[in-house]
Amino acid sequence: MGERDKNIGWGHRGTAGASIAAGLAFDAVACSFSGKEVLRDITLSVEPGEVVSLLGQSGSGKTTMLRIAAGIERLSSGRVLINNKEVSSDTVFVPPEQRSVGLMFQDYALFPHLSILKNVMFGLNDLPAKASEIEARAALRRVGLEGYAEHFPHMLSGGQQQRVALARAIAPRPSILLMDEPFSGLDNRLRDRVRDETLAVLREIGATCIIVTHDPEEALRMSDRIVLLRNGKIVQYAKPEDLYYHPVDHWAARFFSDLNEIEGVYRGGKARTAIGDFTVDGFDEGQELLICIRQQGVKLHIAIDEGYAPGLPARVKRRMFLGEVDLYEISVKGIDKPFFVRSRAGQYFASGENIGVSFRKKDVLIFAKQE
Template identity: 40%
Template sequence: MPEANPPAMELSEAPPMLAVRGVSRRFGGRQALDAVSLTLAPGEIICLVGQSGCGKSSLLRLIAGVDAPDAGSIVLNGAEIAGPGVFVEPEDRHIGFMFQDYALFPHLTVADNIGFGLRRLPKAEARRRTAEVMARIGVAGMAGRYPHTLSGGEQQRVALARALAPQPVLLLMDEPFSNLDRGLSDRVRAETLAILRDLGTAAIIVTHDPEEALAAGDRVALMQDGRVAQTGTGRDIHDRPCSLYVAEFFRPCNRLAGQARGGQVATPLGAFPTTLADGQGAVVCIRRHALQVAAPGAGAAAQVTGSVFLGDVEELALRVAGVSEPLVMRVMGHAPARPGDTLSVAVSPDGAMVFPAI
């Protein structure tokens, strides 16, 4: 059964194109970032995820050059762009920034919005690149329109085109899909990722949505209270979380309290192996889908106290003797029991994770 493990190592053999090294930032009495380190390989897409106020946007601002770190350094393609005595201005970093609200200029046409960051180029070259990126992103037919005439998805694509027009070495995206409804968000996100991968553009995408983070990034970096709690592929960080916080961020868990004895933690649902020292308090985290109906007598007796139908799945609330809080079991399709029924429930193999008690 998976147990707490160290954060996944960053395995790229090539030197990282971006290296954030021990970066800290304080605002008044609040520590927004605390010794954050993160690397990004060429062409890699990382999803930076976490609860509101955990430091995601603060980190993006430091990388973009909108703000400066109090400590630590940031290196881009081997050159330090922020650190003790060093600060490269945002316009000289070759980093694109796509804002959550898109920040399109309302008085400029789509073409002028996209070409806004190309003012240093000769006019003919700026027009050529603007036309090229509009065609690539699929907004050429909107060239003469103004932002207020565009749908949310169209505005998102124009903002992406504007960010990519200067050919940045790195694109930073702050909650780029949060203003779109769910169906449109999924489609636009897939289109955006395909464009970034086709261009080979490295990107950091900030999101608060765990499912989006798992689906979109080559790697995921989960932040907690100004620090990086764990990094890894979506599958690694979901299946092998290093802490109870990480486990519960990506999927709700049933918690069972216990104590380590002889390499196990005994609970009303069975004993689970652990490497915690004897006598140490433990929390057994069991994801909802890991609870399964067992043959009578082969599991713990559970009374169904409620049910919630969610379409493809149904969730049952269960009362188990010796467990203080109701457990939640998620089953595909229709539940095998209704409120008032009694079931025998067990935990699927590798379905429990053991962490030190908080």
């Protein structure tokens, strides 16, 4: 990590010039490669100026969606529209350079034989040389790297190279900025700082931004809305809070949280389980359910009065120190498999200790059991 990254982040960053944000829409988009369907019936719209993350596991179709939006990949059916103008369909194909789209790749794709300034100027070929240099230097100033204009990529740290790639992407002032795993090559400590500074620049330029990521925390942290993908289909498209607190199914819930899972049945307006009943509606009488409790939603209670503890009886099996939190493995009366609990460091429970547990309502999610 370079000294600049290590000590002062982006330092004296300039103010970013504004872009004219554009709306982006996918209308029943499908894409196949060699007969294999990669995307199926993708329909969504992104509002001008929104930051939207495409989130999912490897092979879910995230990068293919990005490449179709950019015009690098052709769709098999459906339409892509920018500001309600068709740019991709069965009969229309607008090339990438005519879409006012900026691209930032996972590996940054910097040219090793060009200076940092020349790298940023590369996307400004339509301007006269002097004007191109002025815009490139302004973009470098926006990301705090104006003093590195004459350096070469190998002379910069990973965080600095990421910022050069961002400067190159925003220099033409695109209406839509597409970013493919832009922070995956950075170490964890640097990633948070670079991510926050990048988001600040994105908000300043006002461009619509689509970010591909496989990191749920990153998506929650950066996005106005999140597209959760699985096997080439949209599972849920919603604001971060809605995805986290109201996941559409068990798979979506598990994507954002570590869960304790127990089975139950719906009777009389409640989910009946071995560890108690949970009030819920929307299910059929006798329907089998899956009750999911987030690890941080389990509260541990100290035993008092001759071993009595409030809540459900439990016993500590082991404690694992994780820094800001402790991870406990506990056995809970009524179920065979262990529960895992994330508890803020400070309240210590020893192995073998009898305790009580209770559950925060907002961290209990109930779904129909899938066959």
